[in-house]
Amino acid sequence: MVETSRTCDIGRDASDPLSQKLIEAREIFKDELVQPVFGEDPLSVLLFTMVTRFCSGSAPQYPMKKVLLLLWKVVLLTLGGLRDLECRKNDVRESHGLPRLSEDMYTVCETMRPASPPASAADLIEHQVPRRSLRAGKRSSLDDTFDAGLSPRGDEDDDLMDGLKSNSDEDSPPTPPRPATPTVSHRMLPWKPKVRQKDLENFLDNTRQKFVGFEVKNDHNSLAGLPQPIHEGVKVLKNHLFISLSEVQIKREEEIAKNPLSKPETEVENTPPERLYHAMLSNLPQYMIALLKLLLAAAPTSKAKTESINILCDVLPDEMPTTVLQSMKLGIDVNRHKEIIVKAISGLLLLLLKHFKLNHIYQFEFTSQHLVFANCIPLVLKFFNQDIVAYVNAKNSIPALDFPENVLGEQPELTAENIESGDSQPHCWRNIFSCINLLRILNKLTKWKHSRTMMLVVFKSAPILKRALKVRHPMMQLYILKLLKMQTKYLGRQWRKSNMKTMSAIYQKVRHRLGDDWAYGNDMDARPWDFQAEECALRACVDRFNTRRYSSGGGLEPDFRPVDNNVLSLLGQKIELSPEFTHNYERWLHMEVFSHQLDWDQVMMR
Known part of the structure; x- marks a missing residue:
């Protein structure tokens, strides 16, 4: 339904x-x-x-x-879905006085060509056998990936509509022509460069200190005493200046924290993400831990353990198979079962992160921190530490058992041949969809977070991500290259020298940040001793936000909460009486009130 x-x-x-x-x-x-x-x-x-x-x-x-x-x-x-979210993002940006986004990530990826992965000696031998690129896959499958909906080869448990369309011509693997692009497209970068407000401030502070000898805080316009090339550099930076919605929300939170009375929070819009976050808030850490436990149990790299979660309770039969045919069928069904679980969890987590980030940055940060605390980063890396090409080429489907073939018309006889043949598609779009989602989640957790980027370095993610570049899907390669770009400055000069092909792919496909020296390693913000302080400061801001907006006292300390001095309001309050008091009320009234003589004059004088 x-x-x-x-x-x-x-x-x-x-x-x-x-x-x-x-x-x-x-x-x-x-x-x-x-x-x-x-x-x-x-x-x-x-x-x-x-x-x-x-x-x-x-x-x-x-x-x-x-x-x-x-x-x-x-x-x-x-x-x-994610396409609806992109449209809503522009509306929210306009409501905050920000310009609409000029580029659509999905449109850019549709016209982006996959890069050839760096070849090793073994790869050069295998390269003699022609391989089919993922670029020849369905166009509809890419659209489904963008919308975080179903993969084109629908799972029979997802919905019946995909099963009804399984006999149509759309389900066969077409080879659409490559999108027409201008003749100069190969000379242009796919993304318009961006500059953060912080980058502009750092550039002005450094140049003023160098040429003038002092800094001018909160002044982004005065260029007195600076040479003409600096004027031109500031002009270029301002032309590419991009202010994100998150920066506006963080600045507003800082104003509320500094001036809670003069600049109070306005009425919160009752959006669907706001209602969901409010309902999930009390148990959100437990929800994230549970999802990651299931993801770990369904990962292909996980080994079966007796103490692990049994996610196959609704798949395994009461009696284990006795024939080879039954064993083959059960093995395919178990693998397919795990793939669907990974697909659902990855799609759900990405949706929550993106919707919470648009609704308020600190809702996103609260969810992200608990994912990081639950070891989401090493879990995703563990997932990719496998033969990822074999994973996206897996054919864990039996068309003879799909709907409607299994219930309409004459049922074909199930044999070892039609079980092994599997799906007719060249690749498993379900698994490609899951991989892209997990890469996007990893990007969201680590972007602009130096401490989490160092986790990628500590867990040796570079060789794992490089192997995943063998999957020639443009969107998947884009998010892999983003993860490699953010940690190149920590990998050392020798690594950059030995991986120039990967560095060239990053330059060609990932958005440039003017002033970002990712290719050289001269990072001014990466101070290892500040990593713990960075997470603690973020946690303090998130806790202050949650306490102010969602606690019953409005985030104020008990001594500073307003007191109700209205007599009518106090007398109108409903007080719950204990059953013991209600049962013995008349006795108490006789002993404490009627049996004592009160001097009301003395009471009034007090």
């Missing part, structure tokens, strides 16, 4: 009465999904609670694959 409501075609004519009814029904259904059920929690929080109970061992009978798929699709429907 959720997936059909999300993906059903309303029709081109919005004025058509049937289309109007479908749109109205979809909105009513979305509103019902965010309403409280069985208490005060919406359906999404109820499903999160089921995940935590399953991981704690109190409810091992839950079909966790279906729970995760439903949770992911409910969040996807109620909050919106």
Whole structure:
């Protein structure tokens, strides 16, 4: 129901009465999904609670694959997909007085060509056999990846609509022509360079200190005493200046913290992400830990352990297979089961991070910190520390068992040959989708965080990410190169010298930050002794935000909270009396009131 409501075609004519009814029904259904059920929690929080109970061992009978798929699709429907989020981001930026984004990451990736990975001796031998690039894959699959929706080869548990389309021509692997590009496109960089406000301030402070001998705080316009080339450099920086929505929100939080009375917080917009965050806040750390536990159990690199979480309880039969054919079928089903779990968790985490970041930066930072504390960074690296090319080429599907082939018409006889043949597609788009999501999550956790970037270096992520470049998918390569770019300054000159092909790919495909010397290693902000202080300062800001906005006292200390001095308000308060007092009330009244003579004159004088 959720997936059909999300993906059903309303029709081109919005004025058509049937289309109007479908749109109205979809909105009513979305509103019902965010309403409280069985208490005060919406359906999404109820499903999160089921995940935590399953991981704690109190409810091992839950079909966790279906729970995760439903949770992911409910969040996807109620909050919106990633393309909807990009449109909303521009509207929010305009409401804060910021210009709209000039580039669409998805459009750029559609026209980007995959880079050839750095070759080793073994790769040179294998390269003699022609390989098919992922560039020849479906165009619709890339669109589904962008929307964080279904992969083009839909899972039978995702929805029935994909199964109904499995016999159509769209499900065969077409080879669309490469998008037409201008003849000068190979000479142009794909992204417009950006400059942060902090980069401009650092440039002015350094040049003033060098040429004038003193600094001028909070002055970005005065260039007195500076040579003409510096004037031109400042002009270039200002032309590429980009102010993010996060910077505006952080600045506003600082103003509220410094002047809580003169600049109080305005009314918070009751958006779907705001309601979801508020409902998840009390148990959000436990939710993140549970999701990562399931991701670890479903990772291909994880070894089966007796004490690990049993995510196969709804897959394994009561009696183990006795024939080779049954063993092959069960093995494929188990691998497919794990792939769907990884897909659902990666899509869910990416959606939560992106929606929380747009709603408020500190909601995103709170979620990110708990993911980092739960070892999300080494877990993702462990996931990629495998033969990633074999993972994206895996064919853990049996078309003869898919819907509608399995229920309509004559059922084909299941043999070892049609089991081994697997899917007809050249690649498993489900696994490519999961890999891209995990890379994007890793980028969001580490971007502009020096302490977390150092974690990538400490866990030796560079060789793991370099091996993943063998998957020739432009979007996947883009996020791998981003992760390599942010840590090149820590890897040393010898590494950069030995990986010039990777450095060239970073220069060609990743956005440039003017003034960022990522290729040279002269980092002024990377001070190892400040890493712990960086995380602690961030945590203090996040806690102050959560306490002020979501605590009952409004974030004030008990001694400074306002006191209710209104007599009518105090007399109108409802006080819960204990059962013992209610049962013995008449006796207490007789002993404490009627049996004592009070001198009311003395009472009034006091």
